[in-house]
Amino acid sequence: MSDYMVEFSDFRSDTVTRPTENMQKAMAEAVVGDDVLGDDPTVQRLETMAAEIMGKEAGLFVPSGTMGNSVAIKVWTNELEEVIVESRAHLYNMELTHMTFIARVTPRPLSSDRGAIDPEEVERNIRMPSVHTPRTSLICVENSHNNWSGSVVPLENLKAIREIANKHNLKVHFDGARIFNASHASEIPVKEYAKIGDSLMFCLSKGLSAPVGSMLVGPKDFIEYGRRVRKALGGGMRQVGVLAAPGIVALTEMIDRLKEDNDRAKRLASAIASMPGIRLDPAKIETNIVIFGFDHPKFSILEFLAKLKEHAVLALATTGGIRFVTHKDVGDEDVDRAINSFQKLLS
Numbered sequence: 001m002s003d004y005m006v007e008f009s010d011f012r013s014d015t016v017t018r019p020t021e022n023m024q025k026a027m028a029e030a031v032v033g034d035d036v037l038g039d040d041p042t043v044q045r046l047e048t049m050a051a052e053i054m055g056k057e058a059g060l061f062v063p064s065g066t067m068g069n070s071v072a073i074k075v076w077t078n079e080l081e082e083v084i085v086e087s088r089a090h091l092y093n094m095e096l097t098h099m100t101f102i103a104r105v106t107p108r109p110l111s112s113d114r115g116a117i118d119p120e121e122v123e124r125n126i127r128m129p130s131v132h133t134p135r136t137s138l139i140c141v142e143n144s145h146n147n148w149s150g151s152v153v154p155l156e157n158l159k160a161i162r163e164i165a166n167k168h169n170l171k172v173h174f175d176g177a178r179i180f181n182a183s184h185a186s187e188i189p190v191k192e193y194a195k196i197g198d199s200l201m202f203c204l205s206k207g208l209s210a211p212v213g214s215m216l217v218g219p220k221d222f223i224e225y226g227r228r229v230r231k232a233l234g235g236g237m238r239q240v241g242v243l244a245a246p247g248i249v250a251l252t253e254m255i256d257r258l259k260e261d262n263d264r265a266k267r268l269a270s271a272i273a274s275m276p277g278i279r280l281d282p283a284k285i286e287t288n289i290v291i292f293g294f295d296h297p298k299f300s301i302l303e304f305l306a307k308l309k310e311h312a313v314l315a316l317a318t319t320g321g322i323r324f325v326t327h328k329d330v331g332d333e334d335v336d337r338a339i340n341s342f343q344k345l346l347s
């Protein structure tokens with residue numbers, strides 16, 4: 001039987017979410033124009049909406065979160081400078097070559113407690129330019145924190161980092177790929193988080209289920225220059241209102257339901273935490289990502305993932321463990337299927 005004939009419970013990522021019916025309808029009906037020439041009213045509506053939701057002056061629709069982060073770093077820095085990042089950040093682990101390639105700056109990774117870097121550690125690592133050392137010009141934060149199993153970085157910690165940035169005249173870029181998941185978990189409005197960053201990026205194409213795209217928001221002149229950088233990176237798109245339209249649906253209809261994803265991740269974590277071979281503290285699962293250590297006498301991580309696939313459950317390996325992500329297209333029955341498969345395989 002081909003893979004395509006099986007109905008998988010697909011926990012690999014919230015990027016696998018398919019557009020809703022309303023999104024498909026919005027795509028079909030979108031009023032479009034040439035966005036590179038500034039003519040697409042649907043893109044303009046989405047950019048205004050994103051900026052308003054985050055309390056920023058302007059917004060930019062980008063093809064991916066990766067491009068949003070790359071544009072932000074390029075605009076905020078000059079070559080030969082240094083960027084402070086958290087050592088498990090997406091920006092450091094999946095995108096670090098991008099910042100050296102595009103912005104010609106180097107990352108300075110700092111370790112943390114579940115994504116919260118000690119503000120004093122940040123201050124100690126700010127460097128003055130000299131013949132030997134680069135100038136630090138930017139601090140990047142991430143929330144929810146993907147590689148820390150979707151942890152919610154405390155607002156107090158982010159505020160302390162912002163204060164240090166102010167004191168040393170540095171910019172802050174906020175990687176808020178899953179900012180709405182964090183906001184639901186902490187009950188802190190996204191605008192409060194967005195105040196921490198001079199700029200913020202968030203994804204439409206993850207739990208919010210739009211087919212493509214992310215938003216970069218920030219001050220007007222930052223976005224204006226960012227638009228030129230986006231074009232230079234090949235991200236100038238023409239009648240792209242067809243992709244902005246589902247983004248508008250994502251922001252009007254899909255934010256609230258992310259709570260369900262957070263709840264399902266907790267339920268999955270609580271059910272599997274005490275099974276043989278699993279290292280997981282369910283109290284630490286705050287949003288929609290469940291990462292656990294796996295060390296079982298019968299299976300390696302890859303063997304276990306292959307067994308799960310035979311049970312029509314898909315997940316991914318990550319450093320030292322396994323990663324499950326909940327989203328719109330895995331409901332309660334998929335969580336049940338995953339839990340039952342764990343029970344059968346591990347006991």
Ligand SMILES: *Cc1c(COP(=O)(O)O)cnc(C)c1O
Pocket residue numbers: 063064065066067069090091142146175177178203205213214
């Ligand atoms: C997914 C993700 C990105 C990148 O988004 P893409 O749209 O996949 O390029 C950036 N940061 C974090 C924290 C992410 O989870």
